[in-house]
Amino acid sequence: MKSILVVEDEPTISRVLKVYLEKNGYLVIQAYSGKEALQSFKGQSPDLVLLDVMLPDGDGWSVLTEIRRESTCPVIMLTALGDVDYRLKGLASGADDYISKPFIGEEVVARIHAVLRRSNTVFDSGKTKYYGSLKINLSSHTVYLHGQEVKFTPRDLSLFLFLVDYPNQTFTREQLIENVWGIDYDGSDRAVDLAIKRIRKSLDQWSAKEGEIKTLRGLGYQFCVYEKK
Structure with missing residues (x-):
């Protein structure tokens, strides 16, 4: 079972994401701050991180930077900021995808499926x-x-x-x-x-x-x- 670390400080949004992801067969790890996110990431090694940009003790960019220092784990940024500059900043920092709020639960699941599929691609040439x-x-x-x-x-x-x-x-x-x-x-x-x-x-x-x-x-x-x- 694939595990998803959901880093979201709004309890209601975090619960909604948890319901959708568990319904689709994922194990969900929840974190509500940047510090808690990094502790959970290092301690539980999730298969993907769904990371909110706005956090109570900082921002998702700094969490993403810390993750990229030691891991290539897929990261999808989640934020209410829809400006293209924020989207590009996330991609430039090493994010694998970007979802703007408000979102549809099915879209989040589909994006996660797509990112995990890309990250698990196997090349069969054997060369x-x-x-x-x-x-x-x-x-x-x-x-x-x-x-x-x-x-x-x-x-x-x-x-x-x-x-x-x-x-x-x-x-x-x-x-x-x-x-x-x-x-x-x-x-x-x-x-x-x-x-x-x-x-x-x-x-x-x-x-x-x-x-x-x-x-x-x-x-x-x-x-x-x-x-x-």
């Missing part, structure tokens, strides 16, 4: 690919650079492995959203740009002579490789 100092195992979906594992958020990993599966092939933002985010995604296509930026930062020690995540202006992105063995 390990090498691009110079970069090692990519498409079976265990792990990435190593200079022998050290590179940690990605689930969505960033899905995006990176999708591009790796089609080396030197260009994809538009719309194609990447459809294949990685899913056709039901209703956010900004800038999420692709932010994810690419994070992936590049994670691979900043990868030699430019071996490959790169390349931007083709007006066309899209590609996993461009120059040396493979």
